[in-house]
Amino acid sequence: MERFGLGRVTEERVLGESAVKKYKKLIVLGKPGAGKTTFIKHLALQCNQEYSCPILFLFLLISSIFSESPNSPSILEYMGQLFSECGVNVEQIQELFVRKSVLVLLDGLDEVKNEHYERTLNEIRSLSRIYYDNYFIITCRIAAKEYSYNVFDKFTEVEVADFNAQQIDRFISQWFENKNFIKAEEVAKALKNNYRLSQLAVTPLLLTLICLVFEEKCNSPNNRSELYTEGIEILLSKWDAKRGIQREQVYQQLSLQRKKDLLSYIAFKTFKEKEFFFSQKEAKSYIKEYIQNLRSNADRDKEDIQLDSEAVLHVIEAQHGLLVERAKGVYSFSHLTFHEYFTAREINIRKRSEIEAFQELVNNLSDSYWREVFLLSAEMAQPDASLLFKIMKEKIDQILDNNEKLQNFLGYVHKKSFNSL
Structure with missing residues (x-):
């Protein structure tokens, strides 16, 4: 909010573990890359190490995978399915809830598809109200969803705080510990002398990429898209250097540019369908x-191509960390931010005409799901993003032309602002 002249909104910081002790039901909000998933994984590890909360059993669930489970099970039924191979049934899990000894961690509420959203909210409402003396923690991006107050009326909202100056310095120091003290000093100095870069350093994900870029290149990108570009190139280059697998010949033929193009292709195909998670079959198909689009020989045997796709998926999953297997046969990008970055990149590399690509993007102008893709696309379109903004304005004008309520509201605002002069 600082850039809009409203100043920073500051509230007292509390340790995450202290908030969990104090409130049995929490919604953990945060910006992209703020560390929401890392926090609940840390919490799960703490519980496993006899963390002081009165918790005996915990269940860490990925919200979107649960919501898209076949036959739409309840959360209890879904837990039973997960642990059936261990000889645990639904009745036994239910007994744990009755004993008030369960912590339920639901990660990524904002990643649930719209068609599954109401059912997911209803399931959370039902379980958290029936077994109200257990612990429930949900993570969600800030403003990602307008969830109903009736669903979360007993939940307390907390937000993952930005890194402060001391935390940033500590992170940098630990990153370069036993590596290069001089580079740690250079990063700290660059952040102090570059306001835009320092604004990026307040989240763990972006600070990680900043350290990664400095470690390899000793430079300082000024915006997120540049930072992602340089950081991902380093990740992919290290992937190449360390892989040591020789049998995937088709993968060896892919240059760094082709690898980025492949990930961009997968990202765009899945993102526009709102698929944060996709099956192994879908991944191999993409x-x-x-x-096939790269092949010079159009008659290449289809079975051979299928084998190639399996080999490439195996290497991608195993060796670079950008695409990971979340559950058996279920894949996603390792972080939603990378999914959004590669989607924006696919739009901006312009294998189609620039106008066509931007028009397809702008069709999603009123969908908050695309917010980060718009922001990244505007950065990637620099130094001249005028065409994107022109198409966005035309779309906004079109929306206004077809909405009488918005026209009346803008007319009212104009009249009030004019009278106040």
Whole structure:
């Protein structure tokens, strides 16, 4: 909010573990890359190490995977499915809830598809009200969803705080510990002398990329898209240097640019369908499509291409950390921010005409799901993003032309502002 002249909103900081002790039901909000998932994984590890909360059993669930489970099970039924191979049934899990000894961690509420959202909210409402003496923690991006107050009326909202100056310095120091003290000093100095860069350093994900770029290149990107570009290139280059797998010949033929293009292709295909998670079959299909488009021999055997796609998926999953297997046969980008970055990149590399690509993007102008993609696309379009903004304005004008309520509201605002002069 500082850039809009409203100043920073500051509230007392509390330790995450202290908030969990104090409130049995929490919604943990945060910006992209703020560390929401890392926090609940840390909490799960703490509980496993006899953390002082009165918790005997915990369940860490990915919200979108649960919401898209076949046959739409309840959360209890879904837990039973997860632990059936261990000989644990629903009745036994239910007994744990009755004993008030369960911590339920639901990660990524904002990643649930719209068609599954109401059912997911209803399931959370039902379980948290029936077994109200257990612990429930939900993570969600700030303003990602307008969830109903009736669903979370007993939940307390907390927000993952930005890194402060001391935390940033400590992170940098630990990153370069036993590596290069001089570079740690250079990073700290660069942040102090570059306001835009220092604004990026307040989240763990972006500060990680800043350290990674400095470690390899000793430079300082000025915006997020530049930082992602340089950081991801380093990750992919290290992937190449360390892989040591020789049998995937089709993968060896992919240059750094082609690898980025492949990930961008997968990202765009899945993101526009609002698929944060996708099956192994879908992933291999997208890889196969990309490989086919590269082939000079159009008659190449389809089975051979399928084998290639399996090999490439295996290498991607195993060796670079950008695409990971979340559950058996279920894949996603390792962080939603990377999914959004590669989607924006696919739009901006302009294999189609620039106008066509931007028009397809602008069709999603009123959908908050695309917010980060718009912001990244505007940065990538620099130094001249005028065409994107022109198409956005035309779309906004079109929306206004078809909405009488918005026209009346803007007319009222104009009249009030004019009278106040």
